[in-house]
Amino acid sequence: MTSPATVDAVLAKVDAGLDQSLERLFHLLRIKSISTDPAYAAECQKAADWIAAELNDLGFDASARPTPGHPVVVAHGPDQAGPHVLFYAHYDVQPVDPLNLWHTDPFDPQIVERDGRKIIVARGASDDKGQMLTFIEACRAWKAATGSLPIRVSLMLEGEEESGGKNLPPFMKDNAGELKADIALVCDTDMWDRQTPSITTMLRGLVADEIEVTAADKDLHSGMFGNAARNPNQVVADIIASLRAPDGSVTLPGFYDDVAEISPELKAQWAGLGFDDKAFLGGVGLSSPAGEQGRSVLEMLWARPTCEINGMIGGYTGDGFKTVIPSKASAKISFRLVSGQDPHKIRAAFRAHVEKLLPPDCTVKFTPHGASPAITVPADGEFLARALEGLTAEWNKQAVITGAGGSIPVVGEFKKILGLDTLLIGFAHIDDQIHSPNEKYDLESYHRGIRSWVRVLGALAK
Amino acid sequence: MTSPATVDAVLAKVDAGLDQSLERLFHLLRIKSISTDPAYAAECQKAADWIAAELNDLGFDASARPTPGHPVVVAHGPDQAGPHVLFYAHYDVQPVDPLNLWHTDPFDPQIVERDGRKIIVARGASDDKGQMLTFIEACRAWKAATGSLPIRVSLMLEGEEESGGKNLPPFMKDNAGELKADIALVCDTDMWDRQTPSITTMLRGLVADEIEVTAADKDLHSGMFGNAARNPNQVVADIIASLRAPDGSVTLPGFYDDVAEISPELKAQWAGLGFDDKAFLGGVGLSSPAGEQGRSVLEMLWARPTCEINGMIGGYTGDGFKTVIPSKASAKISFRLVSGQDPHKIRAAFRAHVEKLLPPDCTVKFTPHGASPAITVPADGEFLARALEGLTAEWNKQAVITGAGGSIPVVGEFKKILGLDTLLIGFAHIDDQIHSPNEKYDLESYHRGIRSWVRVLGALAK
Structure with missing residues (x-):
């Protein structure tokens, strides 16, 4: 069990080291790891090698493993008490065209201010390099403050998520014994809103x-x-x-x-989220939900x-x-x-x-x-409860359980190949313009994302 | 009246001058006069200027007249006895995409042999540069053999037929006095089959x-x-x-x-043409007519x-x-x-x-x-009878009267603006692949098309 004082000491390291942490993020963002275009294969290798080197510096046993496509970075921390987590993210990015719509070079990251908030603008800032580093930098802070991680951590970082990801499942099968853990953690999703952290338990x-x-x-x-x-x-x-x-x-x-109606409990919980159909549709110039009439927009998006x-x-x-x-x-x-x-x-x-x-x-x-099939993570597990606790402590607001309309195929592979449930925890926002020009990640997403993982790792160590 | 000996002398000129005539056609085919794409505006102007120069050489008073779009070439031959004809064709062509399906450069005309027939392959070979030149080259042969044309001939050659043609009707209105004639001739249609010339009297x-x-x-x-x-x-x-x-x-x-059923007489005449539904559809890989069930293919194409x-x-x-x-x-x-x-x-x-x-x-x-509305040309006129006679003499087979599924909007404008009926005479074939890759015009269509116009001009002079 980690004491509150220990967690505070780790968080202090995060805050004190933010500038150097951003330098590392910017270094990674400058690597043009566009996985779908064979012209950037060497850049993908470079990104994988850089991440493996960073993880080795943090005491992981890390390497960029070859596949028929781009490498998979695998890293294992030393054996520890408590649960063993397998963290997943991806270091590849989407192409940048149409380039003329970018206000700055997509591979020259900038911190700018927009609507009173500081944002990091670059391809991959949010999807998924920024999200990936929130976890790695949380590990770094634990190491710096306490000399070790509070639980056993392995990482599997993919380089083909944006280009079909077809080499990952065979890789997982070939290395299933090595990749075994107690729970998978994935950082590739959004917060519920700017104030409210969330864990996604349903994916279409x-x-x-x-x-x-x-x-x-x-x-x-x-x-x-x-x-x-x-x-x-x-x-x-x-x-x-x-x-x-x-x-x-x-x-x-x-x-x-084979489609079941959602439970009355879940329906009630979703109603409690205060989702604003009008604002959601109005944000893209629409007003009238197009799906099955008589159902809420959240139902249409998450459960239908x-x-x-x-x-x-x-x-x-x-x-x-x-x-x-x-x-x-x-x-x-x-x-x-x-x-x-x-x-x-x-x-x-x-x-x-x-x-x-x-x-x-x-x-x-x-x-x-x-x-890929839809994914449902059991909403009543012990790990989920602890993670919610960690997020709630960081954001000072009750973390919520949400669905998502999109697909993250690797979550299905974790279940199928490794028998693992997954906690989907992310700090992105709907306005991050992932896959589009001027992709950004809020500086707050990055900073408090690192702090969130510090707390989640601490909570999981209980 | 033109004597058979005179016509024979003109036809001899056509035969003797075929190679030089093809050189002129190839020159015109090399000009990329794609009217719908603004990038080719200068090529359209170039085509118009070249045609006007050729016509001036033949003794016409010709010029490429500006419009808000591409020029209209107008040419008048000297006053003559007999009917005054106004010939129409168009010098613009369709775009060439998908370019990868062409076997040769669409703007580098080639004579090749296919199925034992010589064909001219190029964009516009059939639609409508090849067809247009059959008439101009017939005029050239008359001029070469007799020093003059047998009747008074004017020409109006358009550059926007493939891109909406919206500037032609105002041009015709503005110049209605100058364009007045006794009958319009249009060369933009098919023969009935390889042996049988036709005059089209119904156009959708x-x-x-x-x-x-x-x-x-x-x-x-x-x-x-x-x-x-x-x-x-x-x-x-x-x-x-x-x-x-x-x-x-x-x-x-x-x-x-407002759609009327065709008359029993016309139905009987069409039945007599011996049109082969199976062969027509089979020629493009189809077997089953897609239109209103219970009607013949000719009805679907010409009358529905x-x-x-x-x-x-x-x-x-x-x-x-x-x-x-x-x-x-x-x-x-x-x-x-x-x-x-x-x-x-x-x-x-x-x-x-x-x-x-x-x-x-x-x-x-x-x-x-x-x-543009559908067009029906009276099938009982004197000019029509003479033209049928000229065509029948050239092809040694009774020319037929047909409908056509396509639209030639200018025919409606001739009637509306100038009060003129039109004789639609053309030498294209259904397999010419107009608007498609590898457009071609049979060498026979070109050669005997010129000879046909020599005879039709002679017949109209009677």
Whole structure:
């Protein structure tokens, strides 16, 4: 058990060392570790090597392990009493285009003031280098103040989260014995609001598919063929239109079969969060929830599956007009899944539905783009309770338990491969513009994020 | 009256001068006169100037006249006995994308052999530079053989046919006195088949509109917003899907109100053409007519209106997958109209239909892309009879009277502004791949097209 005085001493180290800590963050932010573009492979290696070296300096046994893609950094702290945690984050970042919309060089981090708050602007400042360092810097402060960590800590830091992450699950399988722990910690999520820390216990899953419909074997002139020739734009639009009913529900046969209603307790807890539907939608210029009518926006986002058309294209799409009937049209379609839904079953149902709708003379090519189930972390565990306690102490406000509409596939892999539950704790904000120009991380997210992990590690050591 | 011996002498000039004639065609094909893309404006001017210079060399009083868009070439031959014809064609061409599907540079014309026939491959080889030159080269042969043309000829050659052509009607109005003639000739249509020349007397009209639907004021992440935020891809697809009934008919309210059934005589004449539905559709990899069930393919193409989705785009359409909910999605939609349908009424009905379907939080921007009614040319005129005679003599096979599914808006303008009927005579083939990669014009179309115009001009001089 860690005494309050010990924790205070560690927190004092955090505060005193903030400037040097920012220098380390800036060093990492300057490394252009864009994982999806092979031109930046050496930068990804450089980021992995730098992190491994830092962790070795902190007394971890750390190395950047090769994979068929970018390295995975694995580090183990010395054996300790108390629970053994496995911390996950990712050191790769999204591409930076469109570059012209950035106000500063995305790889030259700056601290600027906006709306009275100091923010760190750079690609990866929030997603996920800043979040990752909150944990590593908390370990550093523990080491500096007490000479050791309060519990046993291992880290697994990925370099392909932004580019499909397909090499991580085999890596985890190959090293399952070494990676065993009692609980996984992931720092890649948001706070509930600027004042309120949160732990995410529900994450929607995702299954994504691409369809390409071909009709004629070449593009046709609509004057010469229009009415007689099948138009694949029409076919793809008909398929898309068939996926949603006027009431906002998804029409795929069997889509809701394995979807359970949330418990009255959870419903009540979510109602207590005081989520403002109007402000949430109004923030992006909308006012009317598009999903299943009669459900709250939080339910739509956290507890109900959806079907989204992420892209579609066919025919002439440049300036002006071209009276073409294209040979092909395509769409990228994804389903966000909730607990109980099997991504492979949903993909099969989707493909069967498309095949059934396909009119004469058309063929369809399917391209899968990943499948991961939804995740639910037990909301009544001892680790969760201790972590909530640590967060509540730091922010002086009761930490809340939330869902999230997005997917973090590694959480499913922790459960499947290593049998681990995960605590999703993060300090990002909805306005961080991750994946977009001018990505930022609040200086407060960074500073108090480190302090939060100091307290969570202390609380877990109880 | 022109004697058969005179016509033979002119035809001999055509045959003897074919190589030089092809050189001129190739020169014109090398000019990248893509009218829809402002980057090629200078190339359009260059094409117009070159044609005007050629016509001046042939004794016409020719000039490239400025418009708010690309120039119109106008040329007048000396006064003559007999009817005064006004010839129309267009010197602009379609864009060339997707460039990777071309086997040769679209602007480096080649003569190659395919299926035992020599073909000229280039953008515009058929549509419409090759067709245009058949007429000009016929004039050249008349001039070379007899020192003059057999009738009075004027030309009006447009540079915006492939990009809406909105500047031509005002130009025609402003110069109506100068452009007056007895009959218009247009070379922008097909032969009935490789052996059978034809004159087209029915043309479908066209009304084209672009819709851009906006929902949120920025692109959203589908994890964070999916289900709650309106997805404009879905909205555009729903609109497109609503336009066609499962039986192939167009569902727009009032769409068929002004559409008459064709007469039993015309139906019988079309049946006599021996059109092979299977071969027509099979030629482009199709087998099943997509339009109103229970009607023949010729009816669908010539006598029934249609709605075609010529382009649609929204969200992420590159490689891989991006879980975005876009702010905007758009579609380019056109209606091919038949005799009796008012394009402005159809546009209004379409827009009202779209507005009615628009869900909450969405706005739509409409961009019009031209509107022209269907055309029917009287099938019993003296000029038509003479032209049929000239074509029949050249091809040694009775020329036929046909409809066409495409629109040639200028034919409506000839009637409306200048009071002129039009003879639509062309030598293109259905496999010319106009508007597509690897556009071609049969060498025979070019050579015997020139010979055909020599004979038609001779026949009109009677």
